[in-house]
Amino acid sequence: MKKILFLAVFTMLLAACRGETANSGSGTSKNDQDKLEKANIVLDWTPNTNHTGLYVAQEKGYFKEEGLDVDIIMPGDAGADNLVASGQAEFGISYQEGITEARIQGVPIVSVAAIIQHNTSGFASLKDKNIKTPKDFEGKTYGGWGAPLEKAIIESLMKQDHADVGKVNIINIGDTDFFTATKQNIDFTWIYYGWTGVEAELRNTPINMVWLTDYSDKLDYYTPVISTNETMIKEKPETIRKFLRAVTKGYEFAIENPEEAANILIAAEPELDPDLVQASQKWLATKYKDDAARWGEQKLEVWENYSQWMYDNGLLEKQLDSKKAFTNEFLPES
Known part of the structure; x- marks a missing residue:
């Protein structure tokens, strides 16, 4: 964004x-x-x-x-x-x-x-990446659209999990969708479950979600x-x-x-x-x-x-x- x-x-x-x-x-x-x-x-x-x-x-x-x-x-x-x-x-x-x-x-x-x-959004990853908490973001690559907001939210969640955002590789993938991105060495992206998450269900593609609202009431916007x-x-x-x-x-x-x-x-x-x-x-x-x-x-x-x-x-x-x-x-x- x-x-x-x-x-x-x-x-x-x-x-x-x-x-x-x-x-x-x-x-x-x-x-x-x-x-x-x-x-x-x-x-x-x-x-x-x-x-x-x-x-x-x-x-x-x-x-x-x-x-x-x-x-x-x-x-x-x-x-x-x-x-x-x-x-x-x-x-x-x-x-x-x-x-x-x-x-x-x-x-x-x-x-x-x-x-x-x-807020029905969160960070999604393929299940086999084993990203279940913000701590698991460490050592992984996040694909986003290049907004300062993204890093701030990732860092906010990771702090609560005593993790270091500096260990996340954050790259700009523009409008690339979740399914394409995960085939291009992207470990997790930010999605709205009501569309992309549901699509994953239809594709029989198991995913893990780290929901924003699970970590802060202030992110329930x-x-x-x-x-x-x-x-x-x-x-x-x-x-x-x-x-x-x-x-x-x-x-x-x-x-x-x-x-x-x-x-x-x-x-x-x-x-x-x-x-x-x-x-x-x-x-x-x-x-x-x-x-x-x-x-x-x-x-x-x-x-x-x-x-x-x-x-x-x-x-x-x-x-x-x-x-x-x-x-x-x-x-x-x-």
């Missing part, structure tokens, strides 16, 4: 990015479409089950019911945070760590909903989230409410009907592996809301804990004002 240079000029890549949209869905006529308020949401990555609620809201007509015509846009090179920050997209898929860094740099993006209630910007909050609060009412219905549908929700995502993005989507959807169905009072709910203590951890580990130049980084104001009542 590259540190985002938010204050750069955004407009260079926007036209191409706006062209990469998913279908608006629901069989709406052109005249009806013209009457709807248009909005975009930019994904963080290629479509996957983190995004299913969006596709359900689109296909089931939940956006239309709220008077919205929503395009789901691929991130392109500009990235969701940049597009949302610059006002070129109304909404985006982001992460707590990305929004934290952005706000420290003075960029006014805000999280308005947590897609998944708890929101990832991913839905973001908007402060201008939207000030000028179009009702648009945000409408959008989140529709999206909430989409994720609630996915929670109650994972198989049908998976089929909606597969139909919209037919290049995806149907078996993986179905299995991943079933795994995530209980994770979206989990123990929260309602889908999307965020807690101040989660934002404060993780930003404090980032600050303590030298990843932030100053303390975050967590109360301005997120809001539950626009979520529908449970």
Whole structure:
């Protein structure tokens, strides 16, 4: 995850990015479409089950019911945070760590909903590597994307296990996936279990997981989230409410009907592996809301804990004002 240079000029890549949209869905006529308020949401990555609620809201007509015509846009090179920050997209898929860094740099993006209630990521390795604890990272090679955050988290976990991060060979493998990386002398990588871990199960590839949340409550942060910007909050609060009412219905549908929700995502993005989507959807169905009072709910203590951890580990130049980084104001009542 590259540190985002938010204050750069955004407009260079926007036209191409706006062209990469998913279908608006629901069989709406052109005249009806013209009457709807248009909005975009930019994904963080290629479509996957983190995004299913969006596709359900689109296909089931939940956006239309709220008077919205929503395009789901691929991130392109500009990235969701940049597009949302610059006002070129109304909404985006982001992460707590990305929004934290952005706000420290003075960029006014805000999280308005947590897609998944708890952090489902961790460090994965093939079972025959025998990496079961952070102590086992010593003498091994980690393949990542080159962000300072990665080494900080590895070091934090290893300290609790009285291990030395200096004995880990950390290399940048960019976007190389776990299965390819482990064939290229990489011992462990950081994955989201709901996609890559489930894929390992389908491949009958035994893996070990070192879960971040097993070692620190402060690493149980929101990832991913839905973001908007402060201008939207000030000028179009009702648009945000409408959008989140529709999206909430989409994720609630996915929670109650994972198989049908998976089929909606597969139909919209037919290049995806149907078996993986179905299995991943079933795994995530209980994770979206989990123990929260309602889908999307965020807690101040989660934002404060993780930003404090980032600050303590030298990843932030100053303390975050967590109360301005997120809001539950626009979520529908449970």
